[in-house]
Amino acid sequence: MLPSLVPCVGKTAWLYLQAWPNPVFEGDALTLQCQGWKNTPLSQVKFYRDGKFLHSPKKTQTLSMEAATVQSSGQYSCTGQVMYIPQIFTLTSETVMVQVQELFPPPVLSASPSPEPREGSLVTLRCQTKLHPLRSTLRLLFSFHKDSHTLQDRGPHPELCIPGVKEGDSGLYWCEVALKGGQVQKQSPQLGVRVQAPVSCPVLTLHHGPTDPAVGDMVQLLCEAQRGSPPILYLFYLDEKIVGNHSAPCGGNASLLFPVKSEQDAGNYSCEAENGVSRERSEPKKLSLKGSQVLSIPTSSNWLVPWLPVSLLGMMVIAAALLVYLRPWRKAGPLPSQIPPPAPGGEQCPLYANVQHQKEKDEGIVYSVVHRTSKRSEARPAEFAAERKDSPIIYAEVRCLQPSEVSSKEVNIRSTLQESLGDCEEVLC
Numbered sequence: 001m002l003p004s005l006v007p008c009v010g011k012t013a014w015l016y017l018q019a020w021p022n023p024v025f026e027g028d029a030l031t032l033q034c035q036g037w038k039n040t041p042l043s044q045v046k047f048y049r050d051g052k053f054l055h056s057p058k059k060t061q062t063l064s065m066e067a068a069t070v071q072s073s074g075q076y077s078c079t080g081q082v083m084y085i086p087q088i089f090t091l092t093s094e095t096v097m098v099q100v101q102e103l104f105p106p107p108v109l110s111a112s113p114s115p116e117p118r119e120g121s122l123v124t125l126r127c128q129t130k131l132h133p134l135r136s137t138l139r140l141l142f143s144f145h146k147d148s149h150t151l152q153d154r155g156p157h158p159e160l161c162i163p164g165v166k167e168g169d170s171g172l173y174w175c176e177v178a179l180k181g182g183q184v185q186k187q188s189p190q191l192g193v194r195v196q197a198p199v200s201c202p203v204l205t206l207h208h209g210p211t212d213p214a215v216g217d218m219v220q221l222l223c224e225a226q227r228g229s230p231p232i233l234y235l236f237y238l239d240e241k242i243v244g245n246h247s248a249p250c251g252g253n254a255s256l257l258f259p260v261k262s263e264q265d266a267g268n269y270s271c272e273a274e275n276g277v278s279r280e281r282s283e284p285k286k287l288s289l290k291g292s293q294v295l296s297i298p299t300s301s302n303w304l305v306p307w308l309p310v311s312l313l314g315m316m317v318i319a320a321a322l323l324v325y326l327r328p329w330r331k332a333g334p335l336p337s338q339i340p341p342p343a344p345g346g347e348q349c350p351l352y353a354n355v356q357h358q359k360e361k362d363e364g365i366v367y368s369v370v371h372r373t374s375k376r377s378e379a380r381p382a383e384f385a386a387e388r389k390d391s392p393i394i395y396a397e398v399r400c401l402q403p404s405e406v407s408s409k410e411v412n413i414r415s416t417l418q419e420s421l422g423d424c425e426e427v428l429c
Contacts, residue, residue, distance in 0.1 A: 123193070167197045231247055
């Protein structure tokens with residue numbers, strides 16, 4: 001008599017687990033079946049994944065998953081009760097590794113030419129992913145969303161064009177890719193799009209007391225660009241020199257407060273706004289101080305042009321005045337050609353020569369040549385004539401008086417002069 005075969009309790013070949021399809025992809029229906037040796041009937045079948053209880057069907061030995069996901073991957077096993085009269089045994093199958101393959105990776109959303117486009121430009125959103133080579137015949141559908149709004153419903157096109165973007169188009173964008181039928185759908189990470197708007201021309205305002213400030217008073221410069229993407233950098237200028245700067249991370253205005261230290265703080269103030277997209281300069285505002293007048297210095301070299309004719313006219317007037325003033329001094333009569341030189345080794349005495357009347361309007365005025373000589377030079381007339389060329393000449397203005405105009409005082413002066421000259425002789429006209 002042959003002995004009866006009784007299964008060993010525990011993991012034996014009396015119970016095994018099957019899984020299909022193989023390979024299995026996302027969206028596929030995954031089926032698990034627990035079977036006894038030679039199709040031995042089982043009861044109380046239970047399924048486990050990674051050692052944790054998963055499910056216990058009531059009247060079947062099969063577990064079906066309608067749409068497998070990557071999270072469905074793991075180590076699967078099953079248990080069941082086998083009856084061998086008069087005993088009931090609980091058996092456990094060997095583990096089976098189930099690896100659910102990704103049908104396509106999560107999409108990635110990109111913006112071209114940049115996620116920070118300039119206002120008015122064309123922006124193209126691309127939702128990119130790729131099917132597994134073993135499932136390349138499947139069809140994917142794409143949709144685009146911004147914040148909580150749908151920009152484009154599911155369709156076959158993986159791109160979305162936004163022409164002429166505006167500052168209001170800034171926000172968080174994302175796309176979704178779904179398998180036709182909806183079994184598998186995946187979303188992209190959010191992409192922040194920030195449209196860069198150029199700054200408008202800023203407006204500069206000067207704040208001080210009701211009157212012009214004086215030295216020691218406080219002055220505030222307020223600069224504001226009404227529009228433009230932040231952050232905005234403001235620069236403050238006095239004429240063409242930077243006197244301060246301020247950044248507005250969230251946009252808005254910026255101010256500069258300073259005390260007036262001297263008259264050098266007066267002048268033309270302006271401000272500039274810049275945000276990386278554009279740069280604009282405000283109109284200048286003039287700051288005057290009490291009791292002072294500030295002259296605006298032209299910024300261009302063309303300021304010389306209007307002043308050039310005035311300068312030339314002024315020079316001509318000055319030259320004409322000098323010519324009129326110096327003209328009488330050039331009315332001298334013919335100068336003497338022979339002037340006695342100083343006597344060598346002898347004492348010089350004054351000599352008056354070439355005294356003559358001029359025109360009627362200059363009556364009484366003459367020009368004369370004056371030298372000093374000695375009586376001893378008369379004894380050497382030849383030597384005297386040869387050296388008189390190099391004799392220094394002194395021009396003087398002499399007015400010949402009429403006999404009726406000569407007073408007794410003048411006669412006394414002449415006699416005194418003759419006594420002082422000693423043995424020199426006097427030559428008069």
